[in-house]
Amino acid sequence: RIDAAAIDRVAQEMDVSTIGDKSQVAWDAEGWHYCEDVPNGPMTCQYIFVLDALNFCFWPSPDDLEYEHLATCLKNVLCKNSNAFSAESLSNISEDVLQSWFPNHTIPLISERVLRLKEMGEVLLKEFAGLAEGMVVAANGSAVKLVELILRYLPGFRDTVIYKGRLVHLYKRAQILVGDLWAAYGGRLQETNGTGGNSQYYKFKDMGELTMFADYRVPQILRQMGVLVYDPSLASKIDQKTLIPFGSEEEVEIRACTIIAVEKLKEALVKRGRDIIVIEVDWLLWQLGEKLKDDIPPH
Numbered sequence: 001r002i003d004a005a006a007i008d009r010v011a012q013e014m015d016v017s018t019i020g021d022k023s024q025v026a027w028d029a030e031g032w033h034y035c036e037d038v039p040n041g042p043m044t045c046q047y048i049f050v051l052d053a054l055n056f057c058f059w060p061s062p063d064d065l066e067y068e069h070l071a072t073c074l075k076n077v078l079c080k081n082s083n084a085f086s087a088e089s090l091s092n093i094s095e096d097v098l099q100s101w102f103p104n105h106t107i108p109l110i111s112e113r114v115l116r117l118k119e120m121g122e123v124l125l126k127e128f129a130g131l132a133e134g135m136v137v138a139a140n141g142s143a144v145k146l147v148e149l150i151l152r153y154l155p156g157f158r159d160t161v162i163y164k165g166r167l168v169h170l171y172k173r174a175q176i177l178v179g180d181l182w183a184a185y186g187g188r189l190q191e192t193n194g195t196g197g198n199s200q201y202y203k204f205k206d207m208g209e210l211t212m213f214a215d216y217r218v219p220q221i222l223r224q225m226g227v228l229v230y231d232p233s234l235a236s237k238i239d240q241k242t243l244i245p246f247g248s249e250e251e252v253e254i255r256a257c258t259i260i261a262v263e264k265l266k267e268a269l270v271k272r273g274r275d276i277i278v279i280e281v282d283w284l285l286w287q288l289g290e291k292l293k294d295d296i297p298p299h
Helices: 004-017 043-054 067-080 087-091 095-100 110-127 133-139 143-153 172-184 187-191 217-225 232-239 249-271 278-292
Strands: 160-163 166-169
Touching: 004 249, 043 067, 043 110, 043 133, 043 172, 087 110, 095 110, 110 133, 133 143, 143 172, 160 249, 172 278, 217 249, 217 278, 232 249, 249 278
Parallel strands: none
Antiparallel strands: 160 166
């Protein structure tokens, strides 16, 4: 369940200690990402499509693969070989090549990841002249339209489950991709910056329509804050690191409650006079969760 009193308390704490420094939601604050050709080049866009095609299920990983390793290794690959993420290269990628991109890590679900990169490469070649930016241009400045295009052309991003006989659409990674593009190409700063090339197409006019990205880190920090309260059975499973299967009722409920909780937190912050959208709240919570990940209960 969601604790309403905790929502108000956390909103007050974030308002005072966090949101005043908007640099904390800078996309590449940690230096993990490739963004060398922002705001006018297409390579950052290509990088983000590859990044988010691979950004799922890091377990089981014998060497603690995390998002930061994924982002940094891909950045290093692209800096060494500007053609590494070309649509032709992606459409012909092998497991050996993909593994070579991560010299210090063992990649879980590598065959699934290869499939997703091949799928992307083939779609970009056939439909968008080999450039992911072509899909962005086709969305014509709409975040919602770009999510729709991603789901239409890239099946690996279709995050849907059956919950008690109902089809539930969460679309975590498709929305992450759009959020990453918006942030990488300037986010709110695009109102005054980035006027050349296709940069205008990254000024999504409807970013507020997206939900938060229902992943593992944000419910972890929301539980620590007291916003999400689990029943004893579920709490015990999580504390003992028992696998909660994808698509199970418990997994869907955690993700759905996380989406609602972050939306309520955003509403509480707006009532306090803050100009903030839900994905910015998500980023703030995610960054806090990353900083505290070794000191708070698992998820």
